[in-house]
Each structure stands twice: as structure tokens, then as C-alpha cells.
Amino acid sequence: MAFVARTPDPIEVQTPIHGVVSLRWVSYKSTFALEDLRKEHGATVELVLRALHDHLLLPTPSLEEFRSWPAEDRDALAVAWAGHRLGLKCPIEGKQLPEAFVEAVDRHLEDARESVRKSLSSGFEIAERGARRMMAALQPPLFMRVMDSFIQSQAKWRTSMLGPVRLLEASEEMRKSITGPIRMMDAAARLQESVLPHQTLLLATERHTNLLADMASAAAANARLTSLPSALAAITDGFRAAAVHEAQLNVLAGIRGQTGAAAEALSQGLASLARASHAVWVDWERQATPPVVPWLQEAPGIEVFSASRAAAAVAGSPVENEPTAAIERLELAALRVEPLLERVNPELVTTYRGAAHAIVSGGPDSTRHMATSLRELLTHVLHELAPDRALREWKESRPEDFPNGRPSRALRVRYIFRHLKGTAYEEFVDADVGRTVELIQILHGDTHGLGRSLNPEAQRIVLRTAEGVLAVLLEAAFGERSEH
Numbered sequence: 001m002a003f004v005a006r007t008p009d010p011i012e013v014q015t016p017i018h019g020v021v022s023l024r025w026v027s028y029k030s031t032f033a034l035e036d037l038r039k040e041h042g043a044t045v046e047l048v049l050r051a052l053h054d055h056l057l058l059p060t061p062s063l064e065e066f067r068s069w070p071a072e073d074r075d076a077l078a079v080a081w082a083g084h085r086l087g088l089k090c091p092i093e094g095k096q097l098p099e100a101f102v103e104a105v106d107r108h109l110e111d112a113r114e115s116v117r118k119s120l121s122s123g124f125e126i127a128e129r130g131a132r133r134m135m136a137a138l139q140p141p142l143f144m145r146v147m148d149s150f151i152q153s154q155a156k157w158r159t160s161m162l163g164p165v166r167l168l169e170a171s172e173e174m175r176k177s178i179t180g181p182i183r184m185m186d187a188a189a190r191l192q193e194s195v196l197p198h199q200t201l202l203l204a205t206e207r208h209t210n211l212l213a214d215m216a217s218a219a220a221a222n223a224r225l226t227s228l229p230s231a232l233a234a235i236t237d238g239f240r241a242a243a244v245h246e247a248q249l250n251v252l253a254g255i256r257g258q259t260g261a262a263a264e265a266l267s268q269g270l271a272s273l274a275r276a277s278h279a280v281w282v283d284w285e286r287q288a289t290p291p292v293v294p295w296l297q298e299a300p301g302i303e304v305f306s307a308s309r310a311a312a313a314v315a316g317s318p319v320e321n322e323p324t325a326a327i328e329r330l331e332l333a334a335l336r337v338e339p340l341l342e343r344v345n346p347e348l349v350t351t352y353r354g355a356a357h358a359i360v361s362g363g364p365d366s367t368r369h370m371a372t373s374l375r376e377l378l379t380h381v382l383h384e385l386a387p388d389r390a391l392r393e394w395k396e397s398r399p400e401d402f403p404n405g406r407p408s409r410a411l412r413v414r415y416i417f418r419h420l421k422g423t424a425y426e427e428f429v430d431a432d433v434g435r436t437v438e439l440i441q442i443l444h445g446d447t448h449g450l451g452r453s454l455n456p457e458a459q460r461i462v463l464r465t466a467e468g469v470l471a472v473l474l475e476a477a478f479g480e481r482s483e484h
Helices: 028-041 045-054 063-067 071-083 099-137 141-162 172-184 197-221 229-253 258-285 294-315 324-335 337-344 346-361 366-385 388-393 409-416 425-444 456-483
Strands: 011-015 019-023 056-058
Touching: 011 071, 019 071, 028 045, 028 099, 045 056, 045 063, 045 071, 045 099, 071 099, 099 141, 099 197, 099 229, 141 197, 141 229, 197 229, 197 258, 197 294, 229 258, 229 294, 229 324, 258 294, 258 425, 294 324, 294 425, 294 456, 324 337, 324 456, 337 346, 337 366, 337 456, 346 366, 346 456, 366 409, 366 425, 366 456, 388 409, 409 425, 409 456, 425 456
Parallel strands: none
Antiparallel strands: 011 019, 019 056
């Protein structure tokens, strides 16, 4: 990689006057900030000054205070930071400032562009190879049409990111998809300088194209994923939408206050879910036994989309240009929830309908009523499908599964998916349930003090994502068992 995403170690520099000064390492965000500084200030001393100031850890002078530091101190920082392995990784000489520093920045930015381009290209190429392998192995006309749809979906996504628009620069389409939430915020709200809209989309897309590659590899390698091929195009479109939603959340997370705190928490939940989804695809590629029920095979992909969609809606970001095929998959899963709830406990149907009724009835407290019903419903379903007594008698349970003497949520999920013992699927479901609980708590006002009232469309999005999680749990308990 051309830059370091995360490290605990600062860059320490011995300066003639101020002694030891600590600088921040170069990160994704600071790389993008450097690009904007380069455009704004050109090959000037001001560029050097602002780039160094942005990365100061200790001490922390204001920009004007830093401007008054002795030139020999600032030059020492510029030379050390440019040449450090966690900095620009380009040794320079102090006598050649500021030109040499600017050249080091330019070289670093070019390396960064190439790194992102290669990463995106690699994800798309792996996905395309997976599709070709599936087409070579199975050739019924219907299957060929499914594969063609999958290839077209990823080709459109690839063209939008790797077409004529230079990487690390925003096309008009990209700007429109990300800057919407900024226009909705108070004009006084300030984004962190290093978090810029079009750049967050590139990073989010890189993560989701990696998921696309994982999914295609798993589908090509594991013949038991019989239901997944028909959903590949829908999941691809879902990943593309999820990248936009995640980028919007990251923009909002840079705003101070309750909205920023909620967006940050939701973004962390999405990252956890994406990691769990990745683990499932890798597991399946290595021939781990997948669930038989179609929705359970699709869920590691569709749920990533659904989670990002709901998180964006809750944080106040516009949810537009929705992928129709991915939405249809969610709606099909939702249709299974009520009849399966009836089999668990008819009283749960009343709670489920109460959440839907809150949306229809409207009113200033409808969001809280919906969140209350969904939290109660999810809790009851977990307890009904994995009752305390059964968990205490289960041979696979461990003492650490009972914090404070009560079964953990992870234990309940593991018990519900016990027929898939030894796979990453249960961890994915636990992450899916966890981010849904976080979503509901934010809506309820339990965390981050948000407690915002959503419009009916945003409420329906939240209900749909809760239905997706419920469908995963219920299908595992009933649909999956009937298939075996």
C-alpha cells in the first residue's frame, strides 16, 4: 500500500528549538486532505506549513502559532516526515524546500491513486472470473441469463468508478450521491478537514468490491450454493448502493453533535457486519456447508445492503435511487416473517403488527413506538428460539457464555444455528442482530440522545431491515430444519 491506514506509533522528530515533536502518520483521510492542500496552495511554503500542522500530535499549536515557529524547526519536521516510512516515504533534503516536499507529496498522491485503482480493479476482476467459472460449469439458458445479468451489474459499477473520471477526483454523479446529506445539515456544522465526500465513496467502494469478489469466488467454488447465483446481480447492485450509504454516513460522522455520534456508531456496526460477511464468503469458498434455505444463502450479501440503507435513513441521509432487485429480495424475505412468527408464538404477531401500525398511524411518537415494538419482538424471538433452560442443558455451552448468570446473545445465535456448527455464519448473524439492536436503541433515544422522529418512508426502511434479521433467525429455526 502507498499509505498506512492505522498504526499506534507516532513519528517523533528532534527539532533544534522545540525539542521532540510528535507527528501523525499518513492515513487514508490525510492523503485526501493533502491532495486538496496541493490544489489550493500549489508548490508553496504554505502547503508545507499546513500539511505539517494537520499532522501535529504534540505539541498542538494553532496554525498561526505554528507559523511563528523557527524555520529550522519546521524544516526539520518537513524532512523527517517526508522521509519516514509512516510518512511520505520519500527522503528529501532541507536545502531543497519547499520544492522537494511538494515533489514528495505528488509522488505519494500518485502512489495512492494507483493503489486504489489496483484494489478496485482487482475486486472487479475476481468477481468477473468467478462469473466465467460458473458459466463454464453450468450452461442452462436460464442460468446463462442470470450470469449475464450479474456480469452487466458489476460492469456498470466498474465503469462508474474506473471509467474516464480520474481516481481521487469526483464526477458530478458521485458528488450528487454524497453531498446530499451535507446540504441537509445546519450551515454552521463543520466537517473535519480530512473527511471529504467524494473520497469517502472511493474508500467505501473499495471495501464493497472486495465483498463482491469474495461472493463471486464462493459461488464459483461451492456447488452447494444452489440458490445464490440467481441473487448475484441483486446483491451486486446492493453492494454498490451500500458503498454510497456508507460514504454518506462517514460524511455525517465528521459533524459534531448527536448526529455525528449516531452516524459514527452506525458506521462501526456496518464495518463489523461487513467483516462478518467476508468471513462467511471465505468459509463457503473453502467448502463449508452453507444453509439450504435461499434467503439464508443470500443474507450475507443482501443484509449488508439493508443495514447500510437503514443506517443512512436513521442518520438523516437521503435514501435515493434504490436498487430494485435488491429491494425485491428484502420484500420476499419480509413476507415469510408473519407466518413463521405464528409458528413460534401467535402473540408475537401482535407485536409485529404493532410496529407496522405505528408507521401507518403516524404521530410525533410513532418512531419510538415502532422502535419499542421491534426491540421487544427481536428479544422475544431470540428467547423463544433459544430458551434459557435449553441453553443451560446444551452440551456446547461454556461458562463464559453466561455473563452475569444469563445467556449471552451470541450463545442464543449459536444455538439457533447449531446445525451449521463450525462455520462463520453464526458470527455473521450475531453481527447482524447486533447492528439492528444498535439501530433500534438510537431510534429509541437510548444511545447518543438522538431519538429522532423519522418520516414514514424512513420508518419503513427500518422495519424492512428488522424483518430481514427476523427472517434469518426464523428460517434457521423452521425453514432450514425442514430442508434437512
